[in-house]
Amino acid sequence: MKLSAVLITKNAGPDFSKCLGSLGFADEIVVLDSGSTDDTLAIAERFGARIFQSTDWPGFGPQRQRAQSHARGEWLFWVDTDEVVTEELAKSIQDAVEHASENNVFQVKRLSWFFGRFIRHSGWYPDKVVRLYRRDAYGYDDALVHEKVHCPGASVQTLDGDLLHYTATNFAEYMAKSVRYAEDWAEGRARRGKTASLFSACTHSAGAFVRKYILQRGFLDGRHGFLLAVITAYYVFNKYVALWIKTRH
Missing domain, CATH: 3.90.550.10 (Spore Coat Polysaccharide Biosynthesis Protein SpsA; Chain A)
Structure with missing residues (x-):
């Protein structure tokens, strides 16, 4: 075979x-x-x-x-x-x-x-x-x-x-999957002893938007490009918040 x-x-x-x-x-x-x-x-x-x-x-x-x-x-x-x-x-x-x-x-x-x-x-x-x-x-x-x-x-x-x-193709399913991925990412980082703060969640999220929409020319994808940049920023924010929640003392 x-x-x-x-x-x-x-x-x-x-x-x-x-x-x-x-x-x-x-x-x-x-x-x-x-x-x-x-x-x-x-x-x-x-x-x-x-x-x-x-x-x-x-x-x-x-x-x-x-x-x-x-x-x-x-x-x-x-x-x-x-x-x-x-x-x-x-x-x-x-x-x-x-x-x-x-x-x-x-x-x-x-x-x-x-x-x-x-x-x-x-x-x-x-x-x-x-x-x-x-x-x-x-x-x-x-x-x-x-x-x-x-x-x-x-x-x-x-x-x-x-x-x-x-x-x-389905907004609710896409966002639910995004949250699951953020949780899995945070779990993997926590196992390796990594930590995060709410401040880092905000800065990483803002950086993700700028990278996606400006540096990677998301604006050329029109309204869809803007939406993608916003959702990407939201996903990155969730990743670091999930890590903060798992590791805060």
């Missing part, structure tokens, strides 16, 4: 069918679910995925490590449930698997949808993330959130085509 498409899921959301439908180029689809209560598993079954389940949540990095252990392909391609592989990217993945050198890993360019518009500035595009690598050579780190593929010494190449990321 050459290529496994791997996902971790929990209540995958409205774009899950489109996501799985774009993975026809893979030899298998592996899904590790952590307690979905909607139709996620039924949809995965419909697309012929090999489904595994876990009863606890160890964080994103460790959960991806678990999912990797279930895959059988020589190569792994990681995709999230709100992402869709374009035809150009699918062809590029297949070419990479056939012709890659021994130490190659491959990153994709994510083009993200934000409440009605694809964002091409604001530091969001090209949002390059490593997603394709040999199963026996590399894997994800232990980060609870914002996990990354640990691939020291690898030659990182960029695949052609975009990975469409429908990250923001």
Whole structure:
């Protein structure tokens, strides 16, 4: 078996069918679910995925490590449930698997949808993330959130085509996920002995807005760019407030 498409899921959301439908180029689809209560598993079954389940949540990095252990392909391609592989990217993945050198890993360019518009500035595009690598050579780190593929010494190449990321379609769900990510970030920092203050929460939040809207030219994304900068600042504020709450004495 050459290529496994791997996902971790929990209540995958409205774009899950489109996501799985774009993975026809893979030899298998592996899904590790952590307690979905909607139709996620039924949809995965419909697309012929090999489904595994876990009863606890160890964080994103460790959960991806678990999912990797279930895959059988020589190569792994990681995709999230709100992402869709374009035809150009699918062809590029297949070419990479056939012709890659021994130490190659491959990153994709994510083009993200934000409440009605694809964002091409604001530091969001090209949002390059490593997603394709040999199963026996590399894997994800232990980060609870914002996990990354640990691939020291690898030659990182960029695949052609975009990975469409429908990250923001429902406001309530998007904001709830943002709060969960802030909590996970704060937990990871607290475990490493880091602290924060309310003052640092304010300064980091203001800095995030300036970086997103001005330095990363979010203003070129129009009203959506302004909204993204405000929500980013709110997320950063929540991260540091959560850390302050966890570590104050």
